Each structure stands twice: as C-alpha cells, then as structure tokens.
Amino acid sequence: MGESLETAKSTLERVMEALRGSSKASESELRDLLTRLQAARNTLIQNERKIWLRTKAGKEMLSDYGEASLKLLGAVESGSGLEEALTEVEVQAKRISDEIRKRSMVVT
C-alpha cells in the first residue's frame, strides 16, 4: 500500500510541476487547476494512515487513483483531455474519502 500511495502522490507532484511549466493555460485557469489537484492530493495525505487503504478493496481504490493520476500526467504532457483526466482523479479521490468517512467511530 505504502508504495502505491507514494507513487500516486509523486505522480500528482509531477502533474503540478508540468502544469506550472505549461504556457497553454492562463494564470487564473492554472490557479484553478492547481487548487483542484491539491485538494485531490490532500485526500491521500489526510487518509494515508487509514486502515481501509490496507484492505484489498482499499488497495484497488488506491491503484485506480494511481492510474487516473498517470492518465492526468499524460494529458498534461500531451495537452489534450486535461479536464476529463482531472475529473477522473477527483472521482477516485472522492471514492476514497467517502468510504473512509462511512467508517468513522460513533459513540452514543
């Protein structure tokens, strides 16, 4: 789990660097994209110690997240399909945070 999580985090770092170096987006577009990316990356950082990510299903979610991140990197590098790829990363991040939120301890 640790390896795929670190890979996903570093892939998103690379996406951010690539975006910052891109001259195609305007300043406000770039700011918006980076904010969305940072939010998706924060989901991983906030949940990296959660037990769910050590389960089979959790590892699969993490793997899907990693794949979406790689596609996003490809989209940034090729300059096409960026919005679609970023939305997919956000969807995968939400899947993880929703699953973990459902499993919070409740005391009556």
Next chain:
Amino acid sequence: MRVLVTGGAGRLGSEVVKQIASRGDSAVAFDLPQVSWEAVKGVPGVDLLPGDVTDGKQVSEAIKGIDAVIHLAALLPPRSESNRELTMRVNVKGTAKIVEAIGSTGASLIFASSVATYGITAMEEPPVLTSHPLQAHDCYSESKIKAERLIRDSGVDHVTLRIAPIAVADLVELPETIPYRGDQRVELIYVEDAARALLSALYESEATGKTFIIAGGPTWRMTGAEYIQRFYDALGVEVEPRFSDEYTAVDWYDTSQGLFLGYQGLNFNGFLGMLKALGEQLGLR
C-alpha cells in the same frame, strides 16, 4: 403492527427496521433525506420516509396509521458538542414533536436514551445501576435527560432504554482520539443486540412505563485499552491508539433488570470471531 422508526436509515435504525420486518410486521424508516439510505433500500416490509423530526408537520404525517414509534433520531457526539442549540432542537424539541404527534393516537413510544445520562462514573464502585442519579456533563447527555423527562411527563405509553455505546462488526477507522481512557471500564453492546432490545421493549407488555440499561453483559466488560487492542487484533491490524486523557461517560452496567428482554445474544468472543472473519475477507489477516 406498523412501527415508525426515527433515525431508521442509520446503523442502529436500519437494523431495527430489518428486525421488525423479519417478524412480519411493517416498519417505516424515517430519516433525513440527505443521509445514506442504502442499508434499508429494497428491504421487504420496510417503507422509506424522508423527513425531519424537528418539522412538526412532517412528524404528524409520519405518525398516521402507526401503532408504535421507536425514536432513535438524535445528534450524537462529537457533532452534538459543537452546536448546543442544534442538539437541543433535534434531541429535545424533536422528541417533543414526536410526543405531540402521538398525542391521543394510542401509539406507544420506545425511546433510545443513553448511558451517557449517568455522567462520569469512573471513580465510583461498579456497576452503574439503573437507579443511579442522572448527571448531565455535556450537551448530548443534557439533551437525553431532558427528552426522557418530557416523555415521562407526557403520559404517553413508553419504554426508555439507556443504551451503551454501540459496537459494529465492521472495519471502524481509529479516530484521532479514542473517546475514553485506556484504563477506563467500558461495556459496549453489539448493534443487533441493541436492536433486539428495542424490539423486545416494544413487544413485551411488562416493559411498559419502565427504564432499562441496555449493555453487552459480563463478557463485554473490560478496559478501554483492552477493547481497542482486542478489536483491532481480531481484524488483523496493528494500531497505535491515542486515548482520551479524561474519563468519559462509559462504564460497566447492571443489566439484570432488563434481562427478561432477552437481547444479549452475542458474547464478546463471538464478536471477535466475526471481526476475524471480516479481517480475512478484507485481506487484513
């Protein structure tokens, strides 16, 4: 019999409505529209009714044709502690709306109160008895004490169950701070057993007008640290829990008065067995 269950889509509520339906009675799960209804969707004998207990009109509508109400809807800790006004509105005024709507319909009321109403008892000799004085120590316990009082004063046929913290045989993420001390006495109750207690309170006429403590029983009595250790060991997960520095409102309880309700079905080892099976299924063991 047709039973309205407020909070009917939640962890305990969904179990209650399923048990009602499995007995051949019909249940109406009443809960906020925005909560997850997954657990009760498509269950035969269960009708879903989105609504809010603080809305008198919705509650009056919901109560039509109902023989009994199991009232679980409440704001729970830690959320209950961040907004006192909201906690009182949901937990006390919401209960008042239920009582008003029941009015003279003849429907009975089973109220899910909490052992939190006994306050912090860790420095006293265990177990906590049903007759122990009530002591509000936070918004949640204050709201439950007030709700109990208004039900008692209403004249509605009722049973009050002071329920211990609920244990679920599921992967529960470790919170930042465990809500009790490591060396504190704790006694939880398995969710299906708590649901069974609520149903027995409904069907056993001997229970009417009484108050019971509902907790797991002797095999569930241990310290907070033991509970957490055994729970996560069974799942197959190593954890580093951080316990509360303060004693909280969990203890060992005298459940003898409610034993005739026949709800203590699962001992703690049985619970651990379920967690072990789950740990294997999830690939944690």
